[in-house]
Amino acid sequence: MELMEAIRKRASIRSYEDRPVPDDKLLKVLEAARLAPSASNRQRWKFIVVKDRERRKALSRAAGGQAHLAEAPVVIVAVATMPEYIMRCGIPAYAIDLAIAVDHMTLAAADEGLGTCWIGAFSQEEARKVVGVPDNYRIVTVMPLGFPRLPGREKTRKSLDEIVCYEAFRE
Secondary structure, three states: HHHHHHHHHOOOOEEOOOOOOHHHHHHHHHHHHHHHHHHHOOOOOOEEEEEEHHHHHHHHHHOOOHEEEEEHHEEEEEEEOOOOOOOOOOEHHHHHHHHHHHHHHHHHHHHHEEEEOOOOOHHHHHHHHHHHOOOOOOOEEEEEEOOOOOOOOOOOOOOHHHHHHOOOOOO
């Protein structure tokens, strides 16, 4: 699949088929994260692959009962292993590093015919207990992965004129 096609095809999927993700597809998705750039190329992250049904249900509860976390055959938990590192620009590196890595995974998943959904609405403390993440690390997202049961909603996006400025910021 061409890159722009994968970008257009990627959608937030909230319903998954009851079938496993083949290992070769899962490895391609994980490889996409491994290849992502990160601050100082340090890759200060871990990705926890959760396939166990009970653990996925527990992650769903930690996310306020979002059923698609329990329904998807795989949940990938993206963890920042050095959340205290702040870049010179004043932004925590983990927020950017994991956003890039997870976005790489979402595009690779779309290319493989899989669906994903970035989940940020979850209890850090509850999710941490489910997958054993130490207190000094930060979970950035819990992301379901699987074959979409239904297509994602149609995307609506602002026009380029609304979001792009040239040379300097303009309202």
